[in-house]
Amino acid sequence: MIEKLTLYDYGPVPDTKGLPGVPARITAQHKERYELVCPDGPARGRLKTGAYYAGEALFPTVGDYVTVDHVENGECRILRTLPRRSLFARRASGPVPKDQAVAANFDYVFILQSMNQNFNLRRLERYLALAWQSGAAPVVVLTKADLAAEPAAFLAEAERAAPGVGVHAVSALTGEGTERLAPYLQPGKTLVFLGSSGVGKSSLVNALAGEELMVTGSVRETDSRGRHTTTRRQLVRLSSGVLIIDTPGMRELGMAEASEGLENAFADVESFLGKCRFSDCRHEREPGCAVRAAIAAGQLDPARWESYRKLRAEARDRDEQLRRKREWSKGVAKANKQRRKGPPD
Numbered sequence: 001m002i003e004k005l006t007l008y009d010y011g012p013v014p015d016t017k018g019l020p021g022v023p024a025r026i027t028a029q030h031k032e033r034y035e036l037v038c039p040d041g042p043a044r045g046r047l048k049t050g051a052y053y054a055g056e057a058l059f060p061t062v063g064d065y066v067t068v069d070h071v072e073n074g075e076c077r078i079l080r081t082l083p084r085r086s087l088f089a090r091r092a093s094g095p096v097p098k099d100q101a102v103a104a105n106f107d108y109v110f111i112l113q114s115m116n117q118n119f120n121l122r123r124l125e126r127y128l129a130l131a132w133q134s135g136a137a138p139v140v141v142l143t144k145a146d147l148a149a150e151p152a153a154f155l156a157e158a159e160r161a162a163p164g165v166g167v168h169a170v171s172a173l174t175g176e177g178t179e180r181l182a183p184y185l186q187p188g189k190t191l192v193f194l195g196s197s198g199v200g201k202s203s204l205v206n207a208l209a210g211e212e213l214m215v216t217g218s219v220r221e222t223d224s225r226g227r228h229t230t231t232r233r234q235l236v237r238l239s240s241g242v243l244i245i246d247t248p249g250m251r252e253l254g255m256a257e258a259s260e261g262l263e264n265a266f267a268d269v270e271s272f273l274g275k276c277r278f279s280d281c282r283h284e285r286e287p288g289c290a291v292r293a294a295i296a297a298g299q300l301d302p303a304r305w306e307s308y309r310k311l312r313a314e315a316r317d318r319d320e321q322l323r324r325k326r327e328w329s330k331g332v333a334k335a336n337k338q339r340r341k342g343p344p345d
């Protein structure tokens with residue numbers, strides 16, 4: 001007999017004491033329709049009219065915990081989104097730019113790069129910053145170990161770029177190294193994957209699941225009938241109890257408000273900051289510059305310093321853009337209010 005899975009098979013449930021309704025977790029999203037898992041099993045749901053359209057709250061996304069009113073005929077209304085312990089959001093285009101939640105409440109961000117032309121330290125650093133910023137813990141997974149002549153060289157480079165982060169080389173084809181991912185693959189833990197198309201994400205998920213959950217590139221390429229796989233936004237539960245969020249939005253994640261994430265991703269670089277003779281040191285030719293000294297002494301990799309500077313500048317630009325957009329929409333809101341009230345007399 002197949003037992004019905006309930007909310008309690010989908011990770012630790014946040015406290016909802018004092019709130020109306022019952023807790024549920026969102027397992028899939030199709031535009032404004034949601035699939036959820038409730039305390040007594042799966043259900044479908046829609047947002048309660050009015051509950052989301054007034055405030056600042058982001059619409060719920062896959063992985064979110066929400067409260068819902070009682071389920072009738074397998075349908076419920078989503079009342080509110082509960083606080084998130086981690087989140088990926090992206091900037092949605094439109095007349096007024098707004099953040100859109102992409103995935104929520106995950107424990108680990110698996111950052112995938114394959115050990116060939118796809119391997120790129122700068123991209124790895126971007127993903128690390130993004131992962132730290134999300135609130136979850138990054139894990140670097142170097143894929144296609146069977147193709148690499150010298151996996152150890154890739155490992156060493158990635159470890160240098162990701163201090164304090166687990167770095168693991170695996171092959172989905174031979175299974176080699178996948179056992180090193182076991183500590184993260186605990187029942188009730190939720191994973192997301194970051195990595196460019198073709199790195200072997202689907203193959204790795206299938207290898208971890210022990211079944212063909214996802215269509216891999218080799219099949220996609222040979223599918224001559226031009227059938228395209230449906231766009232999914234879903235949370236998959238492996239029979240081991242591990243949860244995986246797979247949404248297309250993950251591919252387009254920007255670097256909005258990335259500056260916070262930089263601190264963790266570049267803790268080694270930042271340890272040299274604030275030690276220069278001049279507090280406004282630009283770390284160029286100023287005397288007594290601790291950064292230049294560290295580079296000269298071989299304690300700081302100049303390439304790493306360069307990518308830190310670049311990311312820092314981009315993050316600043318983005319924070320500034322964001323600030324201006326907020327000011328702008330505030331201005332629009334105020335103007336609209338004025339107009340409704342009529343001209344001042």
Ligand code: GDP
Pocket residue numbers: 143144145146147170171172173174196197198199200201202203204215216217218
């Ligand atoms: P995705 O686009 O990230 O989901 O990547 P896929 O899982 O679809 O894999 C892309 C291609 O790489 C496919 O042709 C896979 O067969 C191949 N591939 C994936 N993992 C491995 C691996 O560990 N070793 C080798 N040799 N090929 C792999």
Ligand code: ZN
Pocket residue numbers: 276281282283284286288289290291292
């Ligand atoms: Zn300096």
